[in-house]
Amino acid sequence: MSLITLGVVALDCPAPRELAAFYAAALDWRVTDDGGDGEWVEVAGPDGRTLAFQRVDEGYRPPQWPGQDVPQQLHLDFDVPRDRIDEAERKVTELGAKLVQHDEGVRNFRVYLDPVGHPFCLCFT
Missing domain, CATH: 3.10.180.10 (2,3-Dihydroxybiphenyl 1,2-Dioxygenase, domain 1)
Incomplete structure (x- = not known):
């Protein structure tokens, strides 16, 4: 250990x-x-x-994503089954998150900002 x-x-x-x-x-x-x-x-x-x-x-200054005027410093990745990504997106946006980058069928993640601006990703598993 x-x-x-x-x-x-x-x-x-x-x-x-x-x-x-x-x-x-x-x-x-x-x-x-x-x-x-x-x-x-x-x-x-x-x-x-x-x-x-x-x-x-x-x-307090929220991170600016994707720019670096106020760097994100860290972000959180959360795993979601691929077939439930839209359900997960509905959940986080109803709770106050904002979608800022869709996967566009190319990436295996979508980027959101939490209610105070921290970036996080929902990643397909």
Whole structure:
């Protein structure tokens, strides 16, 4: 076993509770830690996977995709069965995501922005 293992991926955002609710609903995970003050909120999934959302009170600037004026710094990839990609797209867009790059029948992924601008992909499996 490795000495160092991945614990949590944390995303900066202006409203951690709201962004945690988006990802919890999109992934069918659950909000597990709110600490009461809403500064740090965690969403738990299977096998100990965790996403966290950390408040940035002032100066939050969403990444600009695909440009680099405000670099994305990271993005999340989520696997979806190929025959259910349209269903997954409906789900995330109804929750507030915005489609910014369709697969156009050429790629094996579609790119979206979450409600505060972080890019993520739905990848066909």
